[in-house]
Amino acid sequence: MKWQKEQIECLVSRLPAREAIKDRLREELWGHLASIYEEELAGADSSDSPRLAACQRFGTATEIRSEFIGALSFHERIEGSIARHIAPVGVVNIRARASRDAFKLFASTTLGLLVLILVTIGLPGMTPISSFFAWLSGTMALALAAISIGIVIHEVHMRTVLRRKAFEQGHQYQARPERIFACASLSLSVMLLAWLAGYTVSLAACAYLDQPEMMRTMEVFGCEALLPASVILSLLSPAFAWGFEWQEYRARRLADWPYLDRS
Amino acid sequence: MLYMLIRCQQPTLATLDKLYYVLHNSRMKTIDGNSLRGHLESLILAVLEREAAHGFEIMKQLDEEGRGALSLKEATIYPILYRLEKAKHVRGAWDTDTTSSRGPRRRIYHITPKGRRELTKRRKYWAHFVSTVGRMIEVPQ
Numbered sequence: 001m002k003w004q005k006e007q008i009e010c011l012v013s014r015l016p017a018r019e020a021i022k023d024r025l026r027e028e029l030w031g032h033l034a035s036i037y038e039e040e041l042a043g044a045d046s047s048d049s050p051r052l053a054a055c056q057r058f059g060t061a062t063e064i065r066s067e068f069i070g071a072l073s074f075h076e077r078i079e080g081s082i083a084r085h086i087a088p089v090g091v092v093n094i095r096a097r098a099s100r101d102a103f104k105l106f107a108s109t110t111l112g113l114l115v116l117i118l119v120t121i122g123l124p125g126m127t128p129i130s131s132f133f134a135w136l137s138g139t140m141a142l143a144l145a146a147i148s149i150g151i152v153i154h155e156v157h158m159r160t161v162l163r164r165k166a167f168e169q170g171h172q173y174q175a176r177p178e179r180i181f182a183c184a185s186l187s188l189s190v191m192l193l194a195w196l197a198g199y200t201v202s203l204a205a206c207a208y209l210d211q212p213e214m215m216r217t218m219e220v221f222g223c224e225a226l227l228p229a230s231v232i233l234s235l236l237s238p239a240f241a242w243g244f245e246w247q248e249y250r251a252r253r254l255a256d257w258p259y260l261d262r263s
Numbered sequence: 264m265l266y267m268l269i270r271c272q273q274p275t276l277a278t279l280d281k282l283y284y285v286l287h288n289s290r291m292k293t294i295d296g297n298s299l300r301g302h303l304e305s306l307i308l309a310v311l312e313r314e315a316a317h318g319f320e321i322m323k324q325l326d327e328e329g330r331g332a333l334s335l336k337e338a339t340i341y342p343i344l345y346r347l348e349k350a351k352h353v354r355g356a357w358d359t360d361t362t363s364s365r366g367p368r369r370r371i372y373h374i375t376p377k378g379r380r381e382l383t384k385r386r387k388y389w390a391h392f393v394s395t396v397g398r399m400i401e402v403p404q
Binding site for chain 2: 021028
């Protein structure tokens with residue numbers, strides 16, 4: 001059975017496609033290869049030939065992969081390529097990967113904050129309050145952006161690692177509370193991030209153009225209209241989280257391999 | 264391939280065709296995947312028109328209908344099935360009856376109404392192609 005899995009994995013793992021598509025292919029192709037092998041085994045007289053005959057009937061990984069790539073749309077290939085580049089390759093230690101991600105997130109956020117502080121202090125015509133608001137909202141926007149990106153990358157890492165484990169060792173892929181929390185945080189941050197980014201850019205633009213009147217209007221408009229609107233919109237975050245989890249559920253269903261090894 | 268498509272619409276011709284295959288089977292060369300490229304979708308739709316099947320069954324039926332003349336790498340039908348499903352010409356569903364069986368689930372493919380219309384269109388095109396190109400290729404009497 002192991003050589004069959006290896007044969008399939010060799011073909012599927014390098015496909016530029018989403019994990020859900022790959023999972024489906026793994027199961028279908030494995031089923032087919034196993035059937036061919038059983039058929040060859042039933043009609044064979046030596047121990048080596050059935051495997052060879054099954055592989056020959058099945059086709060080489062290169063030719064089948066090229067057929068699959070031809071069947072994928074441009075959008076699917078782009079999506080798959082992005083997932084491949086941010087997903088881990090080879091044997092991965094999940095803890096090591098998580099700590100490395102956390103460090104990267106911390107480093108990028110700190111660097112971004114330093115740059116932002118230097119830029120906002122140097123802007124002409126900044127009143128103390130607008131300078132403080134610009135700095136605060138810019139900082140928060142950057143931090144939220146970094147956290148969001150970090151969560152997404154970490155999600156992809158974890159998903160790929162767990163799927164691979166499920167495929168290779170028959171482990172179960174489970175939804176965890178921290179995963180649901182991460183999804184909710186990500187969706188919650190989207191609206192706030194939009195407000196903070198818009199507010200910071202408009203304040204910085206006013207300061208750069210030396211328009212104190214406009215800046216005061218922006219401060220009032222930003223704090224009294226845009227902020228409440230973004231908070232209200234953020235209340236819709238459970239819908240985002242639900243949608244995200246639903247997608248996860250579908251992917252988990254396709255990635256449910258453990259029963260393959262049951263006897 | 265020709266045999267399968269003709270058989271579905273003209274039984275009389277199919278009988279003659281079958282006789283031809285039986286008589287000339289020993290001298291026939293195999294038809295490789297490259298020659299079949301572009302027609303495999305039609306062949307798969309023709310198989311699924313008769314009954315729903317999973318990938319391995321489809322391949323078996325193609326092999327039987329082709330009388331061993333089709334030389335295909337078996338896994339190459341899956342990209343085509345994927346393409347057909349994406350185009351909504353077939354609908355795939357995992358076989359839920361896995362209680363008694365071991366191993367991977369099977370994905371059963373059914374032809375959709377859109378797939379039937381597509382097959383009819385392809386048959387017409389194929390008949391037109393054969394009548395036009397066949398007339399040109401045939402040895403002059």
